[in-house]
Amino acid sequence: MASALLGTRIRENRKALGISQKNLARIAGVSASYLNLIEHNRRGIAGKTLNAIARALNADPAELSEGMNQALIDRVKTAAVRNTKIKTEHDRIEEFAARFPGFARLIARQSDQIDRRDEEFTILSDQLKHDPYFAEAMHLLLSNITTIRSTSDILATSSQMPAKTAQRFINNLAQEARKLSKTAEDIFDYFEPTSEQQVTSLDISPYESLLEKNRYYLNDLESDSVTIDQILVSLKLSADEYRxxxxxxxxxxxxxxxxPIQQFLVAAKNHNFDAIALAQYFNTDILSICFRLAHLPIKVEIPQFGLIQCDASGAVLYRKQLNSFSLPRYGGACPLWPVYRSLSQPLQPIRAMLDMPMGDRFHTISFAYPTEVAQIGMPALTEAIMLFTPDYAMLPKVAHGQTPQLDVGLQCTVCPRLACKARRAAYLLSNK
Amino acid sequence: MQKTITIIEDEPFIIEALTFLLQREGYLVKSVSDGALAVDFIIETRPNLVILDIMLPNVGGMKILEDIRATESISTLPVLMLTAKGQKKDRRAAEDAGASQFMTKPFENAALIKNVKEMLFS
Known part of the structure; x- marks a missing residue:
């Protein structure tokens, strides 16, 4: 079909450029009658003649000869099936692409753009769920609304209320409405795309993106259903990203x-998912166990674990956040987190229960480890991890019942612990 | 005998609205807004029911609930948890920690009063 349409493609390209058949024949160095036969698909051409005509039409000879790139046709097909309400001529897409290559590229390009927008939208939605500022702002918003709803309901249903009490509630309503307005303005300002952090926060590595899509458990890779090379091929990566x-x-x-997952899960259940007990059972290091615990299938009987890995400067190297515990990528986390304390006590696992300002609680194990053999005169390179879970009730009682409790936050800007001595930035939600 | 309800909540206008609503129903109402003082306050005042916000400054509602359940003299106290985060995980965590009832903000006044009455009756 494709090669049979060579003449048609030449004719459409020529007409699109507004060149007469006679002129094209002259420029390409063939007779007008021969070009006429070619354009009506009654003569096949190749080599020198094809190159000459393609050059005269400013077109790719291969594209003229072989028809549109199959990938382009597939992209147009994808665009066609995207909207099921509009009936398109599926069986004539190749012909369409041959006759109107410019429009075909336009449709394919726009379809690709929609895909990219969808992907960005998914990433942004996900980030919104994990954004500590937004979570705190939503909490404030709901508190404002609760007050307004409850107070206005009281005013509406209490006809015998003393005037003084009614006036007090009206004043409360007015104040709360002002707070609500300020909270809404703060949220609006926050989403103005001016801060560098918002721009760079989109910078998720392809590996992290892959893990997020698979909820941090690569079942096909674990079960050998796919190879690493097959996964890499399926991702569109630059050379650096590929490596x-x-x-x-x-x-x-x-x-x-x-x-291995099955063996690990059996042991994990027997040891109530306690990382230290599992390290002893498997006779391996805590680091490996923590990473394994952070990459398990999602099931009711398996506690959810998040993980953050940082270097000695606190820079985040890897993170798996949970909906209930967001982890800032670019510094700025609470300095009271035990993962930072562990850096001064390498190889000594630290247990701690974290009490967050919004009421969430997490059991954590932090552990710092050298990344290479120490050399005389050089500082030891050290990294640290913190494994955390909100499902601490599934861990052994000793792992959370007799563990030091720390009042911590996520970031100073969203932490309402105003008297905290570790505070280094103002609490932005001053409405509270 | 008049029943006593303690509200542990940090938003003053919510405390005021809840206090009015509950007093209108004939309850004696006391409140505390600092989570760190909550358990001692409950031990001291011995209410018949506690309305507890999950998000409080200093000590969170979940920790307070755990401390209530771990303190023998108040361990069986009915506790109605309030939260602005109406997520399933919060409900599950509150129930696991021993919450008797759970409501999300914003709530309907009538629904809250209905829950309080049912909890005190049972």
Whole structure:
């Protein structure tokens, strides 16, 4: 079909450029009658003649000869099926692409743009769920609304209320409405795309993106249903991204081979998902166990674990956040988190219960470890991890019942612990 | 005998609205807004029911609930948890920690009063 349409494509390209058949024949160095036969698909051409005509039409000879790139046709097909309400001529897409290559590229490009927008939208939605400022602002908003709703209901249903009491409630309503207005303005300002953090926060690595999509458990890779190379091929990666993603996937595979999921889950259930007990059982390091615990299938009987890994400066190297515990990517986290304390006590696991300002509680294990053999005169390179779970009730009682409790936050800007001595930035939600 | 209800909540206007509503129903109402003082306040005042906000400054509602359940003299106290985060996980965590009832903000006044009456009756 494609090669049979070579003449048609030449004719459509020529007409699109407004060149007469006679002129094209002259420029390409063929007779007008021969070009006429070619354009009506009654003569095949190749080589020198095809190149000459393609050059005269400012077109790609391969595209003229072989028809539109199959990938382009597939993209147009994707665009066609995106909207099921509009009936398109599926069986004539190739012909359409051949006759109107410019429009075909336009449709394909717009379809690709929609895909990219969808992907960005998904990422932004996900970030919104994890944004501590937004979570706190929503909490404030709901508190404002609760007060207004409850107070206005009281005023509406209490006809015998003393005037003084009614006036007090009206004043409360007015104050709360002002607070609500300020909270709404703050949220609006926050989403003005001016801060560098908002721009850079989109910078999620392809590996993290892959993990997020698979909810941090790569079942196909663990079960050998796909290879690392197959995964890499399915991702559109630059050379640098390819190398980084391959390295990360190799580490994941190594983890799944050292601690196979079925065997691990049996042991984990027997040890109530306690990382330290599991490290002893498997005779391995706590680091490996923590990473394995942070990459388990999502099931009711399995506690959810999040994880943050940082270097000695506190810079985040890897993170798996939970809906209930967001982790800032670019510094600015609460300095009271035990993961930072662990950096001064390498190889000494630290247990702590974290009490967050919004009432959430997490059991944590933090652990710092050297990343290479120390050398004389050089500071030891150290990294640290913190494994955390809100499902601490599923852990052994000793792991959370007799564990030091720390009142911490996420970031100073959203932390209402105003008297905290570790505060280094103002609480932005001053409405509270 | 008049029943006593303690509100543990940090939003003053919510405390005022709840206090009015509950007093209108004939209850004696006391309140505390600092989570760190909550358990001692409850031990001291011995209410018949506690309305507890999950998000409080200093000590969160979940921790207070755990402390209530772990303190023998008040361990069986009915506790109605309030939260602005109407997520399932919060409800589950509150129930696991021993909450008797759970309501999300914003709530209907009538629904809250109905829950309080049912909890005190049972």
């Amino acid at each position: 980084a993603t391959k390295k990360s996937l190799n580490s994941y595979k190594e983890m799944s081979e050292n601690l």
